[in-house]
Amino acid sequence: MAKCEVCDKGIQTGHRISITRSQVSRRANKMWRSNIKKVQIKEENGNVRKAKVCTRCLRAKKVTRAI
Numbered sequence: 001m002a003k004c005e006v007c008d009k010g011i012q013t014g015h016r017i018s019i020t021r022s023q024v025s026r027r028a029n030k031m032w033r034s035n036i037k038k039v040q041i042k043e044e045n046g047n048v049r050k051a052k053v054c055t056r057c058l059r060a061k062k063v064t065r066a067i
Helices: 055-059
Strands: 012-020 023-032 036-042 048-054
Touching: 036 055, 048 055
Parallel strands: none
Antiparallel strands: 012 023, 036 048
8 A cells, every 4th residue: 555655645435425316325435545656755864765755745845856
């Protein structure tokens, strides 16, 4: 299971609900997968390593990406 190394975000589970005539008729299990990428990041001491980071942390600049 992929999990973000920065914010620890992973798979979330819940129910998919089908509604007929304004009543809940069925519930099915559903999984929402987070958008996790394997990127090279630069640590504070200058080392470069690969890490699994979600795209929300990448956009928020919580990690420095090594190019």
